[in-house]
Amino acid sequence: MSVTIVLPGQLKPLAAGHSTVSLEGRAGTVGEAFAELRARHPAVYDRVFTEQGDLRPHVNVFVGRDDIRWSGGMDTPVPRGAEVTILPSVSGG
Amino acid sequence: MPTEPVGSDAGRGDVLLMVGTTKGAFLFTSSEEREAWRVDGPHFPGEEVYAMALDQRAGGRALWAAPGSAFWGVTLRRSDDLGATWSDKDERPVKFPEGSDLSLARIWQITPGPADDPDRLFLGVEPTCLFESRDRGDSWAPVEGFLRHEHREFWTPGNGGLCMHTIVQHPGAPERMLVAFSTGGVYATDDAGASWTPSNNGVRAEFLPDKHPEYGQCVHKVVHHPARPERLFLQNHWGLYRSDDWAGSWQDIANGVPSDFGFAMAMHPHDPDTVYIVPLESDGFRCTPEAKLRVYRTRDAGASWEPLSSGLPQEGAYETVLRDGMCTDSADPAGVYFGTRSGKVYASADDGDSWNLVHEGLPPVVCVKAAVLA
Numbered sequence: 001m002s003v004t005i006v007l008p009g010q011l012k013p014l015a016a017g018h019s020t021v022s023l024e025g026r027a028g029t030v031g032e033a034f035a036e037l038r039a040r041h042p043a044v045y046d047r048v049f050t051e052q053g054d055l056r057p058h059v060n061v062f063v064g065r066d067d068i069r070w071s072g073g074m075d076t077p078v079p080r081g082a083e084v085t086i087l088p089s090v091s092g093g
Numbered sequence: 094m095p096t097e098p099v100g101s102d103a104g105r106g107d108v109l110l111m112v113g114t115t116k117g118a119f120l121f122t123s124s125e126e127r128e129a130w131r132v133d134g135p136h137f138p139g140e141e142v143y144a145m146a147l148d149q150r151a152g153g154r155a156l157w158a159a160p161g162s163a164f165w166g167v168t169l170r171r172s173d174d175l176g177a178t179w180s181d182k183d184e185r186p187v188k189f190p191e192g193s194d195l196s197l198a199r200i201w202q203i204t205p206g207p208a209d210d211p212d213r214l215f216l217g218v219e220p221t222c223l224f225e226s227r228d229r230g231d232s233w234a235p236v237e238g239f240l241r242h243e244h245r246e247f248w249t250p251g252n253g254g255l256c257m258h259t260i261v262q263h264p265g266a267p268e269r270m271l272v273a274f275s276t277g278g279v280y281a282t283d284d285a286g287a288s289w290t291p292s293n294n295g296v297r298a299e300f301l302p303d304k305h306p307e308y309g310q311c312v313h314k315v316v317h318h319p320a321r322p323e324r325l326f327l328q329n330h331w332g333l334y335r336s337d338d339w340a341g342s343w344q345d346i347a348n349g350v351p352s353d354f355g356f357a358m359a360m361h362p363h364d365p366d367t368v369y370i371v372p373l374e375s376d377g378f379r380c381t382p383e384a385k386l387r388v389y390r391t392r393d394a395g396a397s398w399e400p401l402s403s404g405l406p407q408e409g410a411y412e413t414v415l416r417d418g419m420c421t422d423s424a425d426p427a428g429v430y431f432g433t434r435s436g437k438v439y440a441s442a443d444d445g446d447s448w449n450l451v452h453e454g455l456p457p458v459v460c461v462k463a464a465v466l467a
Contacts, residue, residue: 010165014183043183047165050196051188058164088164 003027003078005037006085007044014043030063031074033084048086058089098136100177103466108422109175110440110451111156112432113142113460118158120176121451125465127428127442130451136160136176143417144216146203147464151211154466157230159200159216167199169216171230187216187224187233193240195220201417204260207267217257221248221274223286236286239272244291244308248277251311251330258416259312263339264319271315271340275330278310279340292340299331313416314358318365326368326395328358328416330376335395346395351382357419361444362427366394369401369421369429369445371414379413386410388419388431390445404448405439412437415459422463432458 005021012019021041027033038045048059055061061068062085068076078084101120103109110121110130117135136142137160144159156175161167169187171180189195199219206213206225216224216233223236248255256275263269271281271292278293291308298310311330318324327334327343333353334343347353352372361367370389374382381387386405389398413434422428429441436455441448 043185046185050166051191052194052196053191054196056164056166091163 003033003080004083005033006083008087010088011044011047011086014047015041027078029074030061030068030072030076030078030084033078034074058091060087060089061085062087096134098134098176100172101133101175102131103175105466107466108424108428109147109464109466110430110438111145111147111158111460111462111464112438112452112455112458113145113158113417114432114436114456114458115141116456118142118145118160119452119455121438125424127422127424127440128449130440132452133176136179137170141199141459143459144200144203145460145462146205147462148205148211148214149464149467150205150208152467153211155230157203157214159203161199167197169200169203169230169233186231187218189222189235189240193235195222195240198254199256201256201258202260204262207262210267215260215262217260217272217274219254219256220250221255221257221277223257223260223272225286238282238284238287239280239289242280242289244277247309248274249309251275253416259315261315261317261325264322269339271325273312273315273327275313276309276311278308278312279315279327280308281340293343294341295343295345296327296329296334297332313356316358316360316368318360321365324365324394326358326360328355328370330354333370333395346391348396349398350389351387354379355414356416357414357431359419359421359429359431362421362423363425364392367392367444368395369419370398371412371419371431373413380411381413384408384410386412386433388429388441388445388448401441401445401448403446404441404450417460417462418458420461420463423465428463430461430463432461434458 003023101122103122108123112119117138119134121130123130140160146157148155156172202217204215214226224233259273268285273279280289281292296310314328323339325336333347335346355372359369385407388401391398419431426444429445432438434457437453438451
């Protein structure tokens with residue numbers, strides 16, 4: 001089974017209108033999953049990560065229900081069939 | 094839902110007023126009389142727009158805006174039809190180089206380069222850096238001499254971020270420029286950006302134990318008139334100053350103002366002795382003094398200042414005008430414009446003698462730029 005990256009509505013236009021991206025490669029970690037995403041949809045990657053490769057401070061990434069900031073960051077394992085969800089945080093004014 | 098923007102219908106001789114807010118950009122259009130304004134927007138709804146510019150060099154009409162999101166980052170967009178359409182939002186042409194440990198947070202200033210070199214443009218960004226394009230904005234790179242400056246580790250952000258808000262080009266010598274940022278102060282180059290020298294002699298830093306350090310000042314805005322290329326005016330975080338030697342030294346010119354704290358400062362387009370400011374009560378209470386909304390104007394290069402209040406509310410006006418919230422156009426008599434944090438935009442078509450409300454109810458205004466269409 002592939003890994004699925006779930007995009008928020010704001011990023012759908014940058015992925016040809018799709019709300020999910022299925023990764024058929026051998027992504028074993030979040031970092032590897034996003035490397036594959038970057039190759040296919042670089043504009044999505046640019047929105048989620050800074051030019052230094054850091055996750056933007058007001059963007060959250062979950063593997064299943066777990067926030068990767070507390071579960072290993074980019075080294076967080078991604079099991080086969082997992083959903084990796086990108087969501088904006090609740091910050092803002 | 095926001096109104097779908099269609100762009101400005103401004104033609105030759107009309108005035109285009111570009112207003113950036115924390116939730117999008119608005120375009121106001123008027124005839125040369127500047128009495129009635131048509132509004133178009135919001136462009137980029139939900140995104141903050143801290144910088145806009147209209148570049149009319151070489152017969153062009155390139156409208157620039159820098160929409161940004163706290164979530165997804167900032168980019169630079171260009172329109173060649175006054176906002177009817179914008180360049181591809183997928184593009185992210187402004188980036189710090191890998192390994193610099195710097196990531197673009199905001200674009201604060203978009204400045205066309207020399208009149209005889211329409212390929213060149215500059216950006217002032219946060220964290221503080223000067224970017225340059227040599228291909229009309231298609232690609233951008235940081236100016237290395239500033240990016241790698243030895244003082245960088247000592248520059249610290251103010252409440253608005255470590256922002257480069259001012260870019261001044263010497264009209265007679267393209268290798269000479271100066272920039273200003275908060276906090277760090279004024280830095281000047283005489284070698285086209287290869288090296289930068291702090292140029293804050295005389296500018297106070299009230300918030301430091303040493304009130305006159307070499308650098309570290311919280312300069313809010315610097316303005317300049319090409320007819321007096323060595324002269325500059327500066328609105329500081331406490332302090333109003335003038336330099337007559339290209340920032341070699343600064344003299345206090347806070348003569349007759351209710352407060353020398355403020356953000357905004359604008360240069361008259363035709364008179365190098367005339368400057369506009371909007372004083373605020375203090376850094377602790379960043380609102381117009383006495384709850385009166387007054388622009389102050391000097392016509393003698395800071396020897397004296399006069400309040401301008403005709404048409405502006407003089408009761409209950411707790412307003413704030415931020416550092417890029419005021420500007421002038423190039424008409425005669427000059428148009429003067431400002432926007433407030435409470436979402437009001439005011440315009441004067443007579444050098445500031447009288448004012449009219451252009452619009453109210455906008456999101457907080459962070460950027461106001463005006464241009465007469467060639």
